[in-house]
């Protein structure tokens with residue numbers, strides 16, 4: 507009882523997935539959505555890992571507690587890895603998932619199915635006051651569809667097809683996505699260090 511993790515995200519889709527993934531451990535998830543006036547950390551890194559460290563260390567420094575951050579995104583081979591670290595803001599500063607998907611579909615409109623390979627990346631950073639930051643990463647392979655399929659998830663999920671499941675990421679239930687996703691694979695690597703990432707426990 508009383509176990510918590512703090513995740514430095516303002517993304518509702520990520521927050522929901524972390525709540526589901528931590529609930530079997532009886533760990534409550536707090537995010538920046540629960541903290542009024544939480545600062546926006548500028549994501550100036552060139553890699554997912556750098557940005558995850560930046561977010562975790564900044565918020566951990568301000569709160570003086572253990573903080574986890576997630577930096578993630580979609581890398582499309584035919585676009586030389588774009589949208590990459592710019593996934594959230596690919597079509598503009600306002601972070602619009604629909605506009606982002608439209609932009610990707612437009613850019614890939616002449617690319618045939620076999621050349622539409624892509625992968626999701628997730629870097630997690632755990633900043634512990636006075637200790638070295640821990641990082642882990644996970645990926646999930648797939649390809650980009652020609653149109654949206656499914657309504658679950660967030661971000662680019664409706665246009666990302668996962669071959670093993672024979673479904674788009676947005677057609678998977680949340681429990682299915684949370685078994686195979688880039689985020690789940692990254693988090694899996696923190697499982698044996700779960701005591702390191704908990705902030706409160708009694």
Ligand SMILES: O=c1[nH]c(=O)c2ncn([C@@H]3O[C@H](COP(=O)(O)OP(=O)(O)OP(=O)(O)O)[C@@H](O)[C@H]3O)c2[nH]1
Pocket residue numbers: 514515516517520549576577578579580593594595606626659660661662663664666675687689
């Ligand atoms: O279809 C998707 N399924 C996923 O599972 C997923 N994970 C990440 N993404 C995309 O990558 C951006 C992250 O950018 P990001 O790590 O900077 O997060 P963000 O700015 O949205 O929130 P924050 O955590 O920084 O507060 C997101 O907005 C999405 O566009 C995903 N898309």
Ligand SMILES: [Mg+2]
Pocket residue numbers: 549594
């Ligand atoms: Mg961000």
